[in-house]
Amino acid sequence: MSVDVDDQLAARLRRRLAGQLTADGDLRSPEWRQAVETVPRHVFLGPVFYRRRDTDRGTLWEPITPDGTSPADRLSLAYENVTWVTQLDGEDAPAPPGPVTGAPTSSSTLPGLVVRMLEDLQVEDGHNVLEIGTGTGYSTALLCHRLGDSRVTSVEVDPVLGGRARDALQRAGYSPTVVIRDGLTGWPHRAPYDRVIATCSVRRIPSAWLTQSRPGGIILVTVSGWLYGSALARLTVTGPDSAEGEFLPGTVSFMQARPHAAPPIGRLPSQDAGEQRRAVFGAEIFTDWTPLWIAQLAAPGVQRMTVSTDGAPAAHCLLDREARSWAWLIPGEHGTWSVRQGGPCRLWDRVEAALTAWHNAGRPPQQAFRLGITCGEQRVFLPGTGLSWPLPA
Numbered sequence: 001m002s003v004d005v006d007d008q009l010a011a012r013l014r015r016r017l018a019g020q021l022t023a024d025g026d027l028r029s030p031e032w033r034q035a036v037e038t039v040p041r042h043v044f045l046g047p048v049f050y051r052r053r054d055t056d057r058g059t060l061w062e063p064i065t066p067d068g069t070s071p072a073d074r075l076s077l078a079y080e081n082v083t084w085v086t087q088l089d090g091e092d093a094p095a096p097p098g099p100v101t102g103a104p105t106s107s108s109t110l111p112g113l114v115v116r117m118l119e120d121l122q123v124e125d126g127h128n129v130l131e132i133g134t135g136t137g138y139s140t141a142l143l144c145h146r147l148g149d150s151r152v153t154s155v156e157v158d159p160v161l162g163g164r165a166r167d168a169l170q171r172a173g174y175s176p177t178v179v180i181r182d183g184l185t186g187w188p189h190r191a192p193y194d195r196v197i198a199t200c201s202v203r204r205i206p207s208a209w210l211t212q213s214r215p216g217g218i219i220l221v222t223v224s225g226w227l228y229g230s231a232l233a234r235l236t237v238t239g240p241d242s243a244e245g246e247f248l249p250g251t252v253s254f255m256q257a258r259p260h261a262a263p264p265i266g267r268l269p270s271q272d273a274g275e276q277r278r279a280v281f282g283a284e285i286f287t288d289w290t291p292l293w294i295a296q297l298a299a300p301g302v303q304r305m306t307v308s309t310d311g312a313p314a315a316h317c318l319l320d321r322e323a324r325s326w327a328w329l330i331p332g333e334h335g336t337w338s339v340r341q342g343g344p345c346r347l348w349d350r351v352e353a354a355l356t357a358w359h360n361a362g363r364p365p366q367q368a369f370r371l372g373i374t375c376g377e378q379r380v381f382l383p384g385t386g387l388s389w390p391l392p393a
């Protein structure tokens, strides 16, 4: 394909993507629509990205390389409303010859989610924005298009990814400040910020984001945890150690900020130890968005591992290493579950108490809850009820 044809095709694909995102309700304003129609996502994807394949053996990642895909096909993939994983296991290894296993550690986020978050960020002309998680640089470029390079600072923890994003931004004609460091510490040199947006998730809001925000500034970030419950929070900063805000509707999840990721789970306790009782709630809560999030709020230090032998239904081990406590959730007959718990904390008792309270409150959705930060304490609460849980320290 000649460069001209390439450019024309890319421009057409961008217009089509913008139309689709508008129809889906993610793209809501002319300013962001113009950004989507202008910023060349294909420039940010790099030579290799990965397509997800769910198989009997689990999730595999199929590399899409310049050798295996025609330029026109790569261009068209770049403008699909799809998340393209660009790094696995934090490694910068050469593209493997075929599908591989691995945990995604960077991606070009689903364009629908990127623009939805940018709309939700409520930016205005002249705003100074801090972005955490540069990744490919695509969302950074959208911000530059909307606000101008001098008003955008983006922080990426991975030096290889940060360097690549800088190059791609330059090729696309943008030159924001890209900083390589742990974004949980922000970037004080260009503070105060009117807006902070994170495209990686956190277990609690880093204090640096509060101190580096202007009073009245907005922080938009996914709050997640080690059970992989997650909710998109929009907070208004009220002081250097205070903020309050809402959870937005939808099922938004992001890879966790690297310092907040779960440690290796290690050895599991024996299934025979501890006290056994019949469970009120079973493993169905792990696949139900809001109950999973409530469980995580109630037991924020818990990680989960499923264990299945000889094709039998899986048992679930919940382990809180710091609290030296565990619970085994064991399948019984006719969809029933029993639980065996040990250690100083009865983890499943806590989860069930929280879920029961949530049921009694009428099973409200995430957007009924709020997040408040005062004097460093961070609490998710349900207004009008006594229900609240602290985020982990």
Ligand SMILES: C[S@@+](CC[C@H](N)C(=O)[O-])C[C@H]1O[C@@H](n2cnc3c(N)ncnc32)[C@H](O)[C@@H]1O
Residues within 6 Å of the ligand: 105, 106, 107, 108, 109, 114, 132, 133, 134, 135, 136, 137, 138, 139, 140, 155, 156, 157, 158, 161, 181, 182, 183, 184, 199, 200, 254, 255, 256, 257, 258, 259
């Ligand atoms: C989902 S990707 C970002 C997507 C990106 N905004 C885009 O549109 O291409 C998340 C990124 O956050 C980065 N990240 C993880 N922890 C971080 C941290 N503590 N500070 C800064 N970046 C971090 C990852 O390396 C990864 O590149």
